[in-house]
Amino acid sequence: MQVISHTFETSRHEIIDRLLGYLREDTALPQSLFIYGSSGTGKTKIIASLLRQTIPNAIIVNCIECCSSKVLFETILNGIFNHKLSAANQYSPYVRCTNARDFFDALQHCDTSQSYVIMIDAAEKLGDMDKNILPIFLRLQELSDLNICCVLVSTLHIQMMTPTDGLEGTISIYWPQYSKKEILTIMMDKFEDHQAFVKKKLVSTNPSNVSDLEAIVDSMHITFFENYLHLFLNVTLQSCRNVRELLLTSRDCFQKYCEPVLNGSVDINDVQKLYRNIAEVLKSAMKKTYQSIEDSNETTSELDTSRMQQLELPFYAKYLLIAAFLASHNDAKLDKRLYMKNHGKQRKRVQDIKAKAVVNEKLSTQLGPKSFNLDRLFAIFYAIIDEKINMNCNLMSQIPSLVRLKLLTYVAGENNVMDGNARLQCNAGLDLIIKIGKSVGFNVSQHLCDFM
Template sequence: MDGSEPPIADTVSSISESIPCRESQIKLLLSLFGEKRCMTVPAIFAYGHTATGKSAVINSILKTCKLPHVLVNCVECYSSRFLYEAVLNGLYTNNGRQKPETPVKCENMNDFVRLFRHTCMDLHLQNETVYIVIDKAERLREMDANILPAFLGLQELADGNVCVILLSEIVWEKFRCGTGFQEPFIVQFPDYNKDELLRILVRSAPEGYSAEFYQMYLSLVLSVFHIVCRNLSELQHLAAINFRKYIEPIKNGEATESDSRKLWKNFEPHLKKALQTVYLREVSSTQWERMLEESDAGKMMTQQELSYDSYIELDIGFSGVQKKVTAWVVKCRTFYTVHSDKHKKSKVIKKQERTNNHMLGPKPFPLDRLMAVFYAIVEGKVAPTANIFMQITSLVSVHLLSQVAGDDQIDVLKYKCLVSLDFIKSVARTVNFDVVRYLYDFV
């Protein structure tokens, strides 16, 4: 980019081809970035709901314009030290250089500013704008109090040409605190309207069908789902798994692409059932189609079978399965240690005098209790790494766990287990774990 209008217009056109309906945000960001060697704004705050194109637009601009940058995610970098080291080491790998033999270590912001200057000099980036993109920036509020103000004023602290870009799903007002700091330039990514969603979704028309036919199908889908769901990723998923049912009369020779009334009459009951699976992504397209086929044949699949098959297809890993089993044990509040010789039988209440815990519904439990029982169950066979905490986030995202607010302590995360005992028994068998042995109700 040399600052003239044609190159900017060409860049906007190129990026808009892959990311439509975001032309205004692309133009604004390109005007803020300017030329490579020009000073830019110290910080940019881009916010919007999930699947509104924040990360895609930023990444595409940085790669298309070949700007030196580093991308970090605060979910992975859950502490300040990991965040500092991810930025410093990422500058090497993202700009055509191998990581140093000894990874850069950094403990505090003072060291980070010093090492950042040294890294920019080592990579010969003193005369170019370096972009630091921090995704899930709302998690910065949970770290040290000086991190957010320091990143917003990093250009001044490092005395260099650097721009920090914060990506978040919440508004900037929720970041403000009493310390005071430099205000970033705010860029909003609004939700896609119905016409924009249709324009984006029609780009993924399957082979063998015209764009007009697929657009008519998408119009029917949006007329039903747009009221309850405006998430682009979820709508893409819903459009993909329901298209096979829509074209069923065409494959059977009972209708043509122009018989819209017959297609809709056959598709409408299926679409109403699909409304029940909005955001329930653990039910895959294969499972959903099989359930409907067996339902039509008078063989409705049981909830246990559907849940178990769907869970097996989730990519949550071995420790994720263990974590889910642990959550069920913890929710019962009574944990029976099989291998402990110190268990006092006198403290065990008679079975007929106590209520069966798994009949009382899910109970909240704190994160520290979940981790304690987890390590007691696995007997120290799993190292305490960031992946363990990522598994909890994955379980929450697929609605197997639910995060609730802490009632008695400040900033203590609490969770609820949202699955049945039959489900957890099936899952536990996949890791050769007898969950019944760890519950008082079955002692």
């Protein structure tokens, strides 16, 4: 795949100028643009605003809101054909589209003299849909014979989402993070919001002199807030540049920063004393919001037991987790004997008798989890659950949820979950699984080869 890549070290104004050059209504649009960068850097807001101002036929969709390709196709088509409330508060005809063929049939009714731009936010979610969805949008102009451009916005690089051939002509643009100066400028505009937050906290604590304290907050100058932001960013930018997260954290810390001024213990202009008062608060706030790399890689078996025991999972997710634990700690050759009632008689051999004399250090539950594929996981799941349930998207969606909770980990084939080629392993400990088993009335020990 030939990807035209542009990485800009200068301000994002140059990126916007470059996009304006690509996305002009009176010119031939590029086939597709792929814009990637970290979250919280203004990609979606800036590009959406740019498109609304420059392209009359701009359709903006978010993949997080589109749970399937059908919903995605219909959302785009109804944006193109202007499905909205009329003056009589009635909707224009709604377009129905179930697959790619219907999608292209509907596009044949578009005005060929017009230019269209489709912006797809959270484009990394396209990889979770059918395999042909992402290539369709990257080559939509070629496939539809329209002057149409797809602008895909993602936090992942395109090469992490697509095959390596057949997608020539895609223009890939890196969207850089905000600089400290840019973040400071954005946060300076939130001074009044921070003041309102402090006054709200004062009202909730209900001091007797709340009106006097509110007057002090109102009298705080913008320079006071700017000094605070410099202190705040000097600490927090080492671990985070996500503006949304910084704004949320800065409000709580600003309230703590104002406390010594409000109680009269520190002068409003004494920056050094104010910093000494807030330094530990800032470090503590960032530790709570962002875990270190070592913490993020910590397995659930090493997590605090009391915290994990408070975990409440959906009913089927509990059985899936139990099935994953059994698949990770039992030999696949023993599945028939462990989970089937009519598994036949087993002939006792010398090797089997010797194998039972296993010391505790060699128990499979002590040796750590082994990987398993999805076919084996669901085979065990259906064997241990009493209900008859069909395979559906709700059941499949439990697996990514368990992965996000770090109860399961992908060993291989993370992008091939729908094909069944993914391999996982269970990170949960035996104590947690026994507790979950008791909550659903399932005896885990009876289905472990260590306790046969």
